[in-house]
Amino acid sequence: MADSQIYLASTTAPVNIAVIKYWGKRDPKFNLPTNSSLSVTLAQSDLRTHTTASCSASYKTSDSLLLNGQDQDVSGARTQACFRELRSLRQKLEDSDSSVPKISTLPLKIVSENNFPTAAGLASSAAGFAALVRAIANLYELKEDPTDLSRIARQGSGSACRSLFGGYVGWQKGEQQDGSDSFAYQVAPASHWPQMRALILVVSAAKKGVSSTTGMQTTVATSSLFPSRANETVPRRMKEMEKAVQEKDFETFGKVTMMDSNSFHATCLDTYPPIFYLNDVSRAAIKVVESINAAAGKIIAAYTFDAGPNAVIYYLEENEKEVAGLFKAAIGEKDGWGVERGQKLDANSAAYESVAKEAQVAVDLLKEGVSRVILTGVGEGPIKTEEHLIDAKGEPVKKA
Amino acid sequence: MADSQIYLASTTAPVNIAVIKYWGKRDPKFNLPTNSSLSVTLAQSDLRTHTTASCSASYKTSDSLLLNGQDQDVSGARTQACFRELRSLRQKLEDSDSSVPKISTLPLKIVSENNFPTAAGLASSAAGFAALVRAIANLYELKEDPTDLSRIARQGSGSACRSLFGGYVGWQKGEQQDGSDSFAYQVAPASHWPQMRALILVVSAAKKGVSSTTGMQTTVATSSLFPSRANETVPRRMKEMEKAVQEKDFETFGKVTMMDSNSFHATCLDTYPPIFYLNDVSRAAIKVVESINAAAGKIIAAYTFDAGPNAVIYYLEENEKEVAGLFKAAIGEKDGWGVERGQKLDANSAAYESVAKEAQVAVDLLKEGVSRVILTGVGEGPIKTEEHLIDAKGEPVKKA
Structure with missing residues (x-):
């Protein structure tokens, strides 16, 4: 029927x-x-x-x-x-x-x-x-x-x-x-630039911040700095970023990524009342990324933050040891290092020691404030699957 | 001779x-x-x-x-x-x-x-x-x-x-x-507006931040949001603030004070590399001020932060109980409450209880992070004195 x-x-x-x-x-x-x-x-x-x-x-x-x-x-x-x-x-x-x-x-x-x-x-x-x-x-x-x-x-x-x-x-x-x-x-x-990796540091927030829908409307309504971001800064950076991706230029990609994250959070802070998504743990992640780049003598890691304290750190596969490996040594055992790729990743204690000297406070904050990590990278768009979550009778499939 | x-x-x-x-x-x-x-x-x-x-x-x-x-x-x-x-x-x-x-x-x-x-x-x-x-x-x-x-x-x-x-x-x-x-x-x-008071919360910073001379030059050189602050936002706010002072309009004075502090720190965050002067304790002070104003139904307290985590909170004498009294109840015994005016100030536990419900995390951070307070107010310019720190022989006066 x-x-x-x-x-x-x-x-x-x-x-x-x-x-x-x-x-x-x-x-x-x-x-x-x-x-x-x-x-x-x-x-x-x-x-x-x-x-x-x-x-x-x-x-x-x-x-x-x-x-x-x-x-x-x-x-x-x-x-x-x-x-x-x-x-x-x-x-x-x-x-x-x-x-x-x-x-x-x-x-x-x-x-x-x-x-x-x-x-x-x-x-x-x-x-x-x-x-x-x-x-x-x-x-x-x-x-x-x-x-x-x-x-x-x-x-x-x-x-x-x-x-x-x-x-x-x-x-x-x-x-x-x-x-x-x-x-x-x-x-x-x-496939154009498959070497892009991302390390996500999940930071436990004391409480949920302002929702992004509410937050962005308040920013538009009250931030005096916001128009110059929307009208001047971003249009310029879109061009820089597209070019960096086309040319696989990580240094530009990384610098613009960090600057744009900071610009976005700056307009949040310029909102009335101010919106804070970054906390001291987020700042610690920034500090460690700065130390990694200083040690490398160039930008090999780039932080970005959405509407919350979690850090997403982009880097290229060739620098996995210097970036993710250092973070593994720095913040120690956390959920997420245990999965596939994380298990294969060695904690880079040597690189960590050199960074720890100038960023010990930051490292301590990260150890305490990061609840789990996700080690991932650039990937594909939506994929059609025959694995259905609804059965032939129209009922949700019960999980095993 | x-x-x-x-x-x-x-x-x-x-x-x-x-x-x-x-x-x-x-x-x-x-x-x-x-x-x-x-x-x-x-x-x-x-x-x-x-x-x-x-x-x-x-x-x-x-x-x-x-x-x-x-x-x-x-x-x-x-x-x-x-x-x-x-x-x-x-x-x-x-x-x-x-x-x-x-x-x-x-x-x-x-x-x-x-x-x-x-x-x-x-x-x-x-x-x-x-x-x-x-x-x-x-x-x-x-x-x-x-x-x-x-x-x-x-x-x-x-x-x-x-x-x-x-x-x-x-x-x-x-x-x-x-x-x-x-x-x-x-x-x-x-004498035009002698009722202006200031409560300074001295926050122990983990380490000294970027010096203001270096910081401001980096901001001018790298922040894409800075020109709109310098060229548009501040000229407008100078007029608003002078008028607020002339008219003794604390609500405008307070709102512009808070917005301008946020704008300044936003341009610091938009600097590359970013400059952070506010920490989680500073943010907690902001949160408590917001709670005080919410309870009052109008702006009776206004925070501002210089190039460091210390909070300066302006308020009018008539609201000393609601502002400084609440902070005294919230953050407890600290150096500074003991001096003259501080001793006379009663901890406003009732007002604190109502704010504590929605800002308990902030209050805990303040208790831990504020090392001393200074209770002061608007004052006079330089005063000539006959008390000299150099004696008649040209030698520095020894302190008692």
């Missing part, structure tokens, strides 16, 4: 960490940013959202979303915008070809799982909305390319648009009021 | 804490700033430098300066500039009137003492150079007014120019290359 058929499609989608930060909306409704941004997509073996989208006339309930076993509210404007836009594209397909099954109006049932602890405070909404949009697009067999889909994912969560691509990804702010030219594009695939 | 006569003059000079910050030099040689600034002069009973200037043909040594019992190097360009300019003014007096003793070329012997611990990390160079210039001007019986002298003190230490006046003091950046129009002026005397 066609009515009870369960339509299913699944994908995984990656996390991305910006090196030119998105902060500030010129239009909250369409999630249109005040400036362009650029990110590195991280490997899904370490960080990903796995999502199955399904629809069926047999589903008794309206649209639903289960994330890590928890029912989520899908009535919010952002999720609704994604559903509406994807259904509208499916509707067009159905209208243009009568042989296409009419499924655009059926209830959607979506099941999602992250392979990383939610408590880590890693921005999961980018991977989440990218997976949601990609999974439904697969379900609906849409022909739209990732750039088209990025316009939709952007309405779910701004930075989600960048997670529809692998490698090095830009998000152009666009000029149109309807957001039609505000989409993501691939600057270079992961 | 005239040759052995000891000429002596003494003064005290105050510390000032800016509410519109000086950060950035447009000319390092003349100490010319990139933006105007405005400060409150603090009471000398709590914080002052006491300086005696003397000269005599009998002095065997060249110019010398003894500060808190330690010989200081006077060969630096800044001290030399002050000596040179003051001698030149004295020379003019001598040239114009032959009855004036010819002392401009005699060796100078200067003895200075601060009434506050150097270890407190309070910017003492402002009071120090103001006292040095004022004492020598007294010694030379110069007719120049404080504005004229502020041009000289500025060359010793930028913010010293503001310590030549009491009350509320502006320093106009000026436009001339020679610095002739870069001087301090009184916005209003202390």
Whole structure:
């Protein structure tokens, strides 16, 4: 019976960490940013959202979303915008070809799982909305390319648009009021510069900071320094960063990454009331990166911080010993060093000793304040999978 | 014998804490700033430098300066500039009137003492150079007014120019290359708004940060946000602040004070490499001030931070209980509560209890990180004194 058929499609989608930060909306409704941004997509073996989208006339309930076993509210404007836009594209397909099954109006049932602890405070909404949009697009067999889909994912969560691509990804702010030219594009695939690695230091925050949506709106409204960042600094840095990626120029990549992270947090501090995402542990990570670069005589490590105290440290594979190895020696046993790549990584005690002299206070703060590490690198965009989180009866698959 | 006569003059000079910050030099040689600034002069009973200037043909040594019992190097360009300019003014007096003793070329012997611990990390160079210039001007019986002298003190230490006046003091950046129009002026005397109080929380820093001279030059050279602060934000805030002082409008005074401190520290963070003066204890002080203002339903307390982690909290006398009293209850026994005014101040445990609920982490950080407090308020400019630190034989007076 066609009515009870369960339509299913699944994908995984990656996390991305910006090196030119998105902060500030010129239009909250369409999630249109005040400036362009650029990110590195991280490997899904370490960080990903796995999502199955399904629809069926047999589903008794309206649209639903289960994330890590928890029912989520899908009535919010952002999720609704994604559903509406994807259904509208499916509707067009159905209208243009009568042989296409009419499924655009059926209830959607979506099941999602992250392979990383939610408590880590890693921005999961980018991977989440990218997976949601990609999974439904697969379900609906849409022909739209990732750039088209990025316009939709952007309405779910701004930075989600960048997670529809692998490698090095830009998000152009666009000029149109309807957001039609505000989409993501691939600057270079992961294969262009596959040596890029990222060490994430998960810092236990005393309490959750200001949410990024609230924070960025307050920054736009109150920071007197913000306009010069959005209008002058970022446009210049976007060009510098795209060139650095094209030329695989880590020194420029690293310097601009650090400067842009600092610029973003500076506008947070210039917000009224001020927003602080960096704490003394974050500052300690900065200090150690500075010591590593000083010892190397050039930039081989670059820190960046999103809207929280976690440090993400980019470096090239050839410097793994000098960067990740030193951090392993410095901060000692932590969850995360134990997994695959981490086990193979030797603690670089010799390099650590030389840095420790001038950064002992920082090292002590890191030892105490870092709760876990994630050792990862540049990776691919969303990957279609036949491993579904919903079974043939339309029920969420029970975990073993 | 005239040759052995000891000429002596003494003064005290105050510390000032800016509410519109000086950060950035447009000319390092003349100490010319990139933006105007405005400060409150603090009471000398709590914080002052006491300086005696003397000269005599009998002095065997060249110019010398003894500060808190330690010989200081006077060969630096800044001290030399002050000596040179003051001698030149004295020379003019001598040239114009032959009855004036010819002392401009005699060796100078200067003895200075601060009434506050150097270890407190309070910017003492402002009071120090103001006292040095004022004492020598007294010694030379110069007719120049404080504005004229502020041009000289500025060359010793930028913010010293503001310590030549009491009350509320502006320093106009000026436009001339020679610095002739870069001087301090009184916005209003202390008597205009004598209710202004200041609570200083001295925070023990793990180590000394970047010096302000080095720091501000790096900011000017590398911060992309700095020009908009210097060219747009500060000129607007100078007008707002002068008006707030004239109208005794604490809410505007407080809001602009906090925003300008944040703006200054934002440009430090936007410097490459970034400069951090605020630490987690500083942030905790900000949090408690925000809680106090939230409880009051208006701005009754305003934080500001110079190039270090110490918090200065301005408030009006009428709110001493709600502000200083709350801090006394929150951070407990510390050096500084014991002196005169501090003893009279009751710990406001009731107000503290209500704030503690939402700011317990901040309060714990303050308890641990504040090493001493100074309870003071707006005060007078330099005061001439007959209490000399050099005796009739030209020797430093031994302390009892």
